[in-house]
Amino acid sequence: MSAVPSLERLNTASSGNALELRGVSRLFGALAALSDVTLSVRPGERRAVLGSNGAGKTTLFNCVTGDFSPSSGVIRFFGEDVTTFPPHERIRRGLRRTYQISSLFAGLTVVDNVYLACRGVSRNRFSLRRPRRDDTLQHAAESLVDAVHLTAVKDRLVGELAYGQQRQLEIALALSGAPRFILFDEPAAGLSPTERQDLVQILTSLPAHIGYIIIEHDMDVALRVVESVTMMHNGRIFKEGRPGEIESDPEVQELYLGGGHG
Amino acid sequence: MALAEPRLAIATPRPREGLSEVIARQGTAFWIVAALLLVMPLLANPFWLVQILAYAMILGMIALSLMFLAGYGGIVSLIQMTVAAFAAYLVAIFGDSAITQISLKWPWWTAVPVAILLATVFGTLGGALSVRTEGIYTIMITLAIGSAFYYLTLQNYTIFNGFSGFNGVLPPAFLGIDWGSTVPFYYLTLGCAALAYAVVVYVSRAPFGLALQGTRDNPRRMAALGFDVVAHRIAAYAFAAVIAAFAGVLLVWYQRQVSPGTGGVGPVVDMLIIAVVGGLSRPIGPFIGALVYVLLRTFSLDLLDWVGFEGKRYQLLIGLGFLVIVLFSPDGLIGIWQRLRDRYRKSRETQAAQMRVGGGSP
Numbered sequence: 122m123s124a125v126p127s128l129e130r131l132n133t134a135s136s137g138n139a140l141e142l143r144g145v146s147r148l149f150g151a152l153a154a155l156s157d158v159t160l161s162v163r164p165g166e167r168r169a170v171l172g173s174n175g176a177g178k179t180t181l182f183n184c185v186t187g188d189f190s191p192s193s194g195v196i197r198f199f200g201e202d203v204t205t206f207p208p209h210e211r212i213r214r215g216l217r218r219t220y221q222i223s224s225l226f227a228g229l230t231v232v233d234n235v236y237l238a239c240r241g242v243s244r245n246r247f248s249l250r251r252p253r254r255d256d257t258l259q260h261a262a263e264s265l266v267d268a269v270h271l272t273a274v275k276d277r278l279v280g281e282l283a284y285g286q287q288r289q290l291e292i293a294l295a296l297s298g299a300p301r302f303i304l305f306d307e308p309a310a311g312l313s314p315t316e317r318q319d320l321v322q323i324l325t326s327l328p329a330h331i332g333y334i335i336i337e338h339d340m341d342v343a344l345r346v347v348e349s350v351t352m353m354h355n356g357r358i359f360k361e362g363r364p365g366e367i368e369s370d371p372e373v374q375e376l377y378l379g380g381g382h383g
Numbered sequence: 384m385a386l387a388e389p390r391l392a393i394a395t396p397r398p399r400e401g402l403s404e405v406i407a408r409q410g411t412a413f414w415i416v417a418a419l420l421l422v423m424p425l426l427a428n429p430f431w432l433v434q435i436l437a438y439a440m441i442l443g444m445i446a447l448s449l450m451f452l453a454g455y456g457g458i459v460s461l462i463q464m465t466v467a468a469f470a471a472y473l474v475a476i477f478g479d480s481a482i483t484q485i486s487l488k489w490p491w492w493t494a495v496p497v498a499i500l501l502a503t504v505f506g507t508l509g510g511a512l513s514v515r516t517e518g519i520y521t522i523m524i525t526l527a528i529g530s531a532f533y534y535l536t537l538q539n540y541t542i543f544n545g546f547s548g549f550n551g552v553l554p555p556a557f558l559g560i561d562w563g564s565t566v567p568f569y570y571l572t573l574g575c576a577a578l579a580y581a582v583v584v585y586v587s588r589a590p591f592g593l594a595l596q597g598t599r600d601n602p603r604r605m606a607a608l609g610f611d612v613v614a615h616r617i618a619a620y621a622f623a624a625v626i627a628a629f630a631g632v633l634l635v636w637y638q639r640q641v642s643p644g645t646g647g648v649g650p651v652v653d654m655l656i657i658a659v660v661g662g663l664s665r666p667i668g669p670f671i672g673a674l675v676y677v678l679l680r681t682f683s684l685d686l687l688d689w690v691g692f693e694g695k696r697y698q699l700l701i702g703l704g705f706l707v708i709v710l711f712s713p714d715g716l717i718g719i720w721q722r723l724r725d726r727y728r729k730s731r732e733t734q735a736a737q738m739r740v741g742g743g744s745p
């Protein structure tokens with residue numbers, strides 16, 4: 122496969138990147154889930170990562186957040202080498218993520234889930250004192266709940282929510298605090314058409330300085346909310362480009378239609 | 384959908400309430416128990432006040448520190464009894480005892496804070512050692528630390544006075560009160576136990592406790608929210624150690640002596656049994672477990688004699704009780720109580736509904 126770094130022109134100011142991966146690989150036993158991935162994303166840039174199941178997209182996210190450490194390679198976040206940082210250190214620097222399989226606190230209410238997320242990126246994580254009623258974090262949590270259209274169920278236990286609502290809550294958790302860069306792992310999977318509309322609206326109305334990478338099988342969603350696309354296959358990046366270029370690329374069309382995914 | 388399956392529902396963060404709101408929220412059972420405990424010196428003889436109730440409250444505090452870690456943090460640590468025993472030793476070493484060649488005879492108001500501080504440091508370090516393990520491995524490591532401490536106290540004569548330990552460790556007298564006499568000691572213990580209970584209830588719904596429960600249910604997500612899971616767990620060990628250390632001070636004043644057996648493997652495991660039998664889901668559980676334990680321990684002699692067994696086998700009775708409770712209610716006595724109450728409420732509701740139906744039909 123030919124690596125055509127057509128976006129390289131956009132990324133000349135390499136030191137000013139939000140996210141930069143150099144030669145990142147991750148092995149699971151003999152399986153190379155990621156091989157020699159080099160990628161850079163500018164601050165505020167919005168990019169889609171496309172590829173069939175098992176292409177290594179989620180593994181890429183896990184390496185960036187520190188959920189897994191890469192077998193080799195370097196990861197920089199806003200210029201800082203975070204390769205060996207534990208996840209919470211990366212999160213505190215403004216990185217956020219959502220999980221492909223919702224990872225929430227089922228025994229807590231919606232608001233309390235978001236409250237925890239706001240706490241995690243604030244000081245006083247160890248506070249022994251209960252918050253006051255007019256606590257700023259409590260307000261922040263409530264307005265995030267509003268932002269993802271969950272106000273009506275804000276006091277319900279998360280375990281009782283519908284699937285689509287849980288996916289929306291995943292997004293709220295990733296928006297807590299002051300995110301600078303967000304990784305969305307298949308946020309639209311399993312959502313109804315209306316819920317997809319809501320998702321697109323949430324993504325497009327994010328403040329311009331917040332960049333993100335979105336993994337999304339649904340081209341209709343993905344290509345409407347990004348300005349650049351990275352194609353992955355078998356743990357490698359094989360193409361990068363603008364949505365229009367990618368859509369009309371014969372190689373991509375062949376792989377995507379032949380790869381079992383629409 | 385792989386939601387984190389909560390073993391226990393997380394207590395929701397409650398905003399700071401006024402004292403009147405907190406008081407208004409308590410049920411009748413709480414007030415009956417509180418009132419009974421307060422007027423107990425009028426009702427009970429000295430034996431019941433000290434040997435049963437005060438002792439149960441001291442053991443309950445140690446088990447409470449275990450419950451805090453296990454119930455809210457998902458950390459089964461057996462180190463809590465050792466922390467208490469260490470604090471007990473330090474009170475004897477820094478303060479006064481019959482072993483005059485070792486005890487430093489500091490006044491109690493220096494000896495006790497230093498003992499609590501050092502025991503807390505010990506509990507925190509023990510936590511830091513075992514924090515990266517889970518489940519059975521945490522039990523093993525903390526048990527190993529406990530055994531090491533037991534053999535240290537047994538074999539070291541220069542500091543711990545070996546096999547015989549320290550006797551003649553008396554509670555202090557201040558404010559014109561001899562805190563070693565029956566009624567003051569009862570109230571001292573009641574005050575400490577009530578404070579420990581209240582603090583655990585409060586903290587469980589403060590950000591620290593809430594996040595601890597988050598690390599129990601979904602540690603990976605907590606890290607992805609910016610929480611340092613390891614640091615949070617170590618802090619939980621420190622918090623639990625403070626409670627265990629206070630209990631250790633009360634324990635040495637209650638027994639007036641401390642020896643290697645205080646922190647032996649027997650008491651270490653007993654503490655786990657007390658917490659599990661009482662119930663790990665609520666801070667009141669350990670106190671109930673401790674009361675049952677002390678009652679069994681005290682009266683099993685008569686009970687076993689009565690059914691024709693050797694009386695000294697109270698451990699057998701405790702073991703059997705443990706088995707029965709764990710088999711029938713994984714959530715301990717608290718769980719049984721809650722189920723009974725729910726059933727009672729439900730039956731009352733259906734009764735009320737039937738009455739409405741019956742009353743409505745001619």
Ligand SMILES: Nc1ncnc2c1ncn2[C@@H]1O[C@H](COP(=O)(O)OP(=O)(O)O)[C@@H](O)[C@H]1O
Binds near residue numbers: 152174178
């Ligand atoms: N924790 C893991 N252990 C072993 N293999 C894994 C693990 N996570 C992912 N893999 C493997 O790595 C490959 C890439 O997986 P993943 O990154 O989840 O793909 P994608 O998200 O693109 O569908 C797959 O073959 C998968 O089986």
Ligand SMILES: [Mg+2]
Binds near residue numbers: 178179180221
């Ligand atoms: Mg995936």
